[in-house]
Amino acid sequence: xxxxxxxxxxxxxxxxxxxxxxxxxxxxxxxxxxxxxxxxxxxxxxxxxxxxxxxxxxxxxxxxxxxxxxxxxxxxxxxxxxxxxxxxxxxxxxxxxxxxxxxxxxxxxxxxxxxxxxxxxxxxxxxxxxxxxxxxxxxxxxxxxxxxxxxxxxxxxxxxxxxxxxxxxxxx
Amino acid sequence: xxxxxxxxxxxxxxxxxxxxxxxxxxxxxxxxxxxxxxxxxxxxxxxxxxxxxxxxxxxxxxxxxxxxxxxxxxxxxxxxxxxxxxxxxxxxxxxxxxxxxxxxxxxxxxxxxxxxx
Numbered sequence: 001x002x003x004x005x006x007x008x009x010x011x012x013x014x015x016x017x018x019x020x021x022x023x024x025x026x027x028x029x030x031x032x033x034x035x036x037x038x039x040x041x042x043x044x045x046x047x048x049x050x051x052x053x054x055x056x057x058x059x060x061x062x063x064x065x066x067x068x069x070x071x072x073x074x075x076x077x078x079x080x081x082x083x084x085x086x087x088x089x090x091x092x093x094x095x096x097x098x099x100x101x102x103x104x105x106x107x108x109x110x111x112x113x114x115x116x117x118x119x120x121x122x123x124x125x126x127x128x129x130x131x132x133x134x135x136x137x138x139x140x141x142x143x144x145x146x147x148x149x150x151x152x153x154x155x156x157x158x159x160x161x162x163x164x165x166x167x168x169x170x171x172x
Numbered sequence: 173x174x175x176x177x178x179x180x181x182x183x184x185x186x187x188x189x190x191x192x193x194x195x196x197x198x199x200x201x202x203x204x205x206x207x208x209x210x211x212x213x214x215x216x217x218x219x220x221x222x223x224x225x226x227x228x229x230x231x232x233x234x235x236x237x238x239x240x241x242x243x244x245x246x247x248x249x250x251x252x253x254x255x256x257x258x259x260x261x262x263x264x265x266x267x268x269x270x271x272x273x274x275x276x277x278x279x280x281x282x283x284x285x286x287x288x289x
Contacts, residue, residue: 014269018273052218055249055250062246063239063242071238071239074235077231078226078227135257137250139257141266142251142258142262152269153268153273156240156276160236160279161276161279162281163233163237164283
């Protein structure tokens with residue numbers, strides 16, 4: 001955190017993120033859950049911006065907020081009458097689940113604090129200039145990581161054909 | 173970081189304008205509710221069923237194809253930013269990248285997926 005303003009913005013975004021994430025798992029209408037999931041993913045993009053990972057933020061907004069969330073909304077709207085139904089999201093394991101998540105949260109906190117204490121003041125940021133993030137990424141993508149870049153295209157092609165084959169089989 | 177201040181202001185202005193218009197119309201409008209007013213507006217016809225309808229299955233495959241090409245677009249962004257400092261080979265690479273994916277679009281077209289049923 002470089003300045004107090006950034007800290008305030010971080011807390012606002014984190015608050016929105018947590019509230020919307022809680023709404024996702026607690027609302028009765030699964031369509032509304034999906035809408036809150038969009039808000040949650042969008043605030044994750046805000047966190048990325050605060051960490052000066054601008055490309056990651058753009059990818060988050062484009063892929064998750066733009067495409068994956070639309071896919072989920074479509075899947076809900078296409079499923080017979082799922083959107084209007086009231087669904088209980090928790091089952092009778094809710095108490096066990098609560099304890100497991102509390103333990104998990106505790107372990108994560110211990111790890112975080114321990115790591116923070118051990119590296120405090122020893123680490124120096126090694127990043128490139130924030131404004132040149134995407135530029136450096138693009139340069140590497142075109143030169144050093146040329147082959148992976150093209151392989152991504154083949155991977156996407158495979159995903160596209162697989163999606164078409166699966167979706168068509170289901171329809172007929 | 174300061175260039176994102178405008179984004180933040182934009183977001184808050186967007187939320188604020190919506191809230192302001194709702195609040196203003198709440199102040200101005202008369203309130204005489206009766207059951208006919210709560211019916212969904214459907215070109216002055218009586219609506220059949222609720223507005224929560226099941227949509228056409230065919231939308232889903234369009235969404236799937238959209239996800240694939242969205243990922244492609246994300247990969248084109250850093251190329252576009254760095255293009256000014258790269259040579260002609262970068263253009264060739266991206267053309268190959270798009271061509272490989274174009275086969276997928278061609279496949280979808282040939283299989284009749286893009287046709288609306």
